[in-house]
Amino acid sequence: MADKVLMKGNEAIAEAAIMAGCKFYFGYPITPQTEVAAYMAKRMPKIGGTFLQAESEIAAINMCIGVASTGKRVMTSSSSPGISLKEEGISYMAGCDLPALIVNVERGGPGLGGIQPSQSDYFQATRGGGHGDYHLFVVAPASVQEMVSLTAHAFNVAEKYRVPAMLLADGTLGQMMEPVSIEGITVEDHDKSWALTGTDCKRKHNIINSLSLLPEELEQWNLERYKRYEKIEENEPMWEEYMMDDADVCVVAFGIASRVSRNAIKAARAQGIKVGMIRPITLWPFPKKPLLAAADKVKSFVTVELNMGQMVEDVELATRCKRPILMANRVGGCIPTPEQVLAQIVEANKLGGAQ
Amino acid sequence: MDFKRLVLFAGHYGSGKTNIAVNIALDLKKEGKNVVIADLDIVNPYYRTKDSEAELAAAGIPLISSEYANSNVDVPALPQELYSLVDQKDRCGIIDIGGDDRGALALGRYAPFIREENNYEMLLVINKFRPLTPDAASTIEVMREIELAGGIPFTGIVNNSNLGRETTAEDVIASNAYAQELSAATGLPVRMTTAWDTIADEVAKVLPNVVPLHLQNKRLWND
Numbered sequence: 001m002a003d004k005v006l007m008k009g010n011e012a013i014a015e016a017a018i019m020a021g022c023k024f025y026f027g028y029p030i031t032p033q034t035e036v037a038a039y040m041a042k043r044m045p046k047i048g049g050t051f052l053q054a055e056s057e058i059a060a061i062n063m064c065i066g067v068a069s070t071g072k073r074v075m076t077s078s079s080s081p082g083i084s085l086k087e088e089g090i091s092y093m094a095g096c097d098l099p100a101l102i103v104n105v106e107r108g109g110p111g112l113g114g115i116q117p118s119q120s121d122y123f124q125a126t127r128g129g130g131h132g133d134y135h136l137f138v139v140a141p142a143s144v145q146e147m148v149s150l151t152a153h154a155f156n157v158a159e160k161y162r163v164p165a166m167l168l169a170d171g172t173l174g175q176m177m178e179p180v181s182i183e184g185i186t187v188e189d190h191d192k193s194w195a196l197t198g199t200d201c202k203r204k205h206n207i208i209n210s211l212s213l214l215p216e217e218l219e220q221w222n223l224e225r226y227k228r229y230e231k232i233e234e235n236e237p238m239w240e241e242y243m244m245d246d247a248d249v250c251v252v253a254f255g256i257a258s259r260v261s262r263n264a265i266k267a268a269r270a271q272g273i274k275v276g277m278i279r280p281i282t283l284w285p286f287p288k289k290p291l292l293a294a295a296d297k298v299k300s301f302v303t304v305e306l307n308m309g310q311m312v313e314d315v316e317l318a319t320r321c322k323r324p325i326l327m328a329n330r331v332g333g334c335i336p337t338p339e340q341v342l343a344q345i346v347e348a349n350k351l352g353g354a355q
Numbered sequence: 356m357d358f359k360r361l362v363l364f365a366g367h368y369g370s371g372k373t374n375i376a377v378n379i380a381l382d383l384k385k386e387g388k389n390v391v392i393a394d395l396d397i398v399n400p401y402y403r404t405k406d407s408e409a410e411l412a413a414a415g416i417p418l419i420s421s422e423y424a425n426s427n428v429d430v431p432a433l434p435q436e437l438y439s440l441v442d443q444k445d446r447c448g449i450i451d452i453g454g455d456d457r458g459a460l461a462l463g464r465y466a467p468f469i470r471e472e473n474n475y476e477m478l479l480v481i482n483k484f485r486p487l488t489p490d491a492a493s494t495i496e497v498m499r500e501i502e503l504a505g506g507i508p509f510t511g512i513v514n515n516s517n518l519g520r521e522t523t524a525e526d527v528i529a530s531n532a533y534a535q536e537l538s539a540a541t542g543l544p545v546r547m548t549t550a551w552d553t554i555a556d557e558v559a560k561v562l563p564n565v566v567p568l569h570l571q572n573k574r575l576w577n578d
Contacts, residue, residue: 006484006518008369015486031400031429035368042487114427115400175401177369179484179518259576333427335575 004181009144010035010174012182013077013103013167014043016151019185022073022101023049026060028082031115032171033105036077057082061089061102068098069208071195073155077103079171080121081112083129090164091130095210097194097225099158101151102136103167105174106306108333116333117171119255119306125168126284126314133222135229137165137236138283140254144178150281152185157236159190161228168283170306172256172335232285239287240279243269247276249348250294252315253304254280256335261304264341273349283311288318295319299352302344304336305329324351356547356564358383359476361440361448361469363462364513365505366480367488367497368398368454371515375480375549376451377407378568384414389446391439394420396453397431397461404451433461441468452505455497459505466506478546479509481537483516483530491537498541511546512538524550524557531562 007015014036017025025040037053044051054060060076067074078086083104093100106121108114128134137157139150147169154165199205212218243265244250253261258279268275278294280287294301300323303312312327319325328344330336362379364372373396380392392411394404404411405424412418419436440448452462469475479498481488488494502508516530527550534545547564555567 004484004518004521005486005489006369006482007486011369011486039487108427115429116427171401175399177519179521256576263576337575 003183004179006177007144007180008035008175008177009141009147009169010105011039012144012147012180013151014039015182016148016185017075017101017155018043018047018049019182020073020152020155021187022075022155023047024067024072024074025050026052026054026063026074026076028054028057028060028078030079030082032107032117032174033077033079033103035174036103036105057085058089061086061093064100065089065093065096065098068093068100069096069196071192071197075101075103077105079105079107080109080118083121083124087124087130090136091128091132091134092210093164094128094130094134094136095132096208097162098164098208099155099162100164101154101158101167102164104169106168106170108331114333115171117256117306117335118331118333119170119257120308120310120331121168122283122305122307122310125166126286134225135163135232135284137161137163137232138168139165139238140168140281140283141173142255142258142279144173144176145180147173148180148182149184156186156188156190157232160188161232162194163228163232168255170256236282237285237287237289238281239290240281241290242277242279244276244278244294246274247294247297248299249273249275249302249345250298250300251275251277251302251304251341251345252280252291252311253277254283254311257304257306260336260338261341263338264345267338267342268345271346273345275345275349280311286314286318291315291318292320295322299323300348301325302341302348303327304341306335307331324348326351356566358447359474360444360472361450361475363450363452363475363477363507364480365452365459365462365477365501365509366454367482367485367494368458369485370454370480370482370488371517371549372454372480373402373404373451374568375513375515376449377404377411378549378566380411380416380449381414382566383447383449384416390449391417391419391446392449392451393437393440394418394424394451395433395437395461396451396458397433398453398455398458400429401425431461437465441465441472444472456500456504459501462505462507469507475507476510476546477507478511478513479543480513480515481534483533484518484526491533491540494537495540509541509543512541512543514545514548517551522551522554524554527554527558528561
């Protein structure tokens with residue numbers, strides 16, 4: 001036990017980022033992610049890093065563009081309304097092919113919404129979020145320990161493919177405390193020959209830019225970027241299967257919803273219902289293959305979400321609507337209860353034909 | 356365990372103040388004391404004293420808390436009833452102060468009354484397993500910041516070193532060295548050591564003044 005510490009999810013993200021070599025953090029406070037900034041404010045000066053509370057979310061994301069252009073690891077964090085403000089900068093970042101980590105500890109929306117937990121920024125995170133054709137690499141932790149491992153992983157993947165990455169959590173995960181070990185963090189060494197590091201008059205200068213004056217050139221940039229997205233879709237989907245071996249019903253849930261679902265699945269198993277779960281760990285790329293495979297084995301699906309039904313659309317796409325899909329959801333800062341999920345599992349078990 | 360009329364719990368955020376405050380209030384009530392608990396937290400959005408509202412009400416303990424606690428209203432508001440704590444001197448008050456110096460700022464407006472009555476203890480809740488307070492030196496840093504912001508000097512230490520549900524009796528016993536080092540450096544006594552009720556008996560075999568805690572946070576998941 002001695003190597004473990006008791007951390008809030010928000011603190012774990014910050015410490016993991018530092019251990020992953022991130023020495024630059026720019027942010028602006030917003031509940032429920034403020035501890036990320038508070039932790040960075042305490043730690044960065046001690047490790048020779050930079051913590052800067054920007055004058056706004058927009059300023060913070062543009063500062064990230066500056067640091068990312070030099071090839072250094074950089075992070076910003078916010079919660080839902082603040083992420084909306086950052087979206088212009090995130091689109092520019094994608095257009096400039098810059099790696100960086102953006103953390104969204106979601107709260108209820110739309111608008112100012114509330115401060116309680118939510119997963120209602122799923123569409124925003126997985127469809128790009130800003131203008132233009134682009135994707136973020138999106139990871140969704142379900143525990144404080146995963147906040148550590150996925151923060152580090154997101155930095156590596158972002159640099160490998162030169163894409164911005166997003167860690168999508170909800171307020172509960174940000175605020176909850178669990179014992180964690182800050183370990184197993186590897187800092188991969190990827191090509192940075194594109195970075196603005198000064199030429200010393202020895203090489204041609206690099207340009208970081210998202211503006212093209214020629215439509216054909218801009219088209220080529222998009223096509224090249226989508227080749228990298230193809231590789232990400234091929235190589236980087238992550239998911240966890242839970243009690244799926246003999247399952248008739250498949251629950252699909254990520255983040256805090258998957259924690260609640262585990263309780264419901266255990267209760268359903270106790271009633272003799274064969275139910276399991278596929279938990280997407282990456283939301284983009286979405287783990288399509290295991291879901292399509294499950295569609296040939298189970299008779300129905302249940303998605304559990306803290307939104308009005310967003311991930312359910314990806315499940316429909318991935319399974320090509322082969323099986324009926326029910327949903328257990330709450331919104332506005334409320335979390336589905338295990339009883340609510342169990343009720344939908346019981347209903348789903350009545351649906352669909354036997355194989 | 357005997358306490359002064361007002362017992363204030365402060366410390367680094369996430370050190371366990373709220374849980375201890377609720378447990379001590381319930382203990383004092385069982386001893387027949389006229390107890391009221393106050394939530395002075397203007398920092399935390401989740402996991403507040405208000406989570407234990409039903410349990411406190413069932414025990415007959417009034418809860419003074421911001422009417423906005425656990426709501427979507429993100430303002431650092433304090434309820435007017437808080438002044439009754441310093442005015443009505445016939446009852447015991449357990450006061451849960453928000454994390455760090457920012458949380459302790461709220462205490463400042465009541466500090467002159469509390470110091471004048473001089474029937475209080477201001478307890479520093481510590482947890483060795485929190486990443487920013489792993490040793491005496493870093494804990495003293497947080498402690499001085501809280502004293503500066505809150506305007507009331509600490510009178511004792513509560514060693515609440517824990518790793519959540521994974522805490523073993525050995526973890527708590529081993530953390531005593533850290534608490535003693537802090538005690539020696541500050542001159543403050545270790546007033547009590549807190550531990551989950553499942554391991555408190557084992558800890559009590561080795562350490563004095565062990566207070567068992569029941570987990571107050573309600574969760575929708577087990578693992």
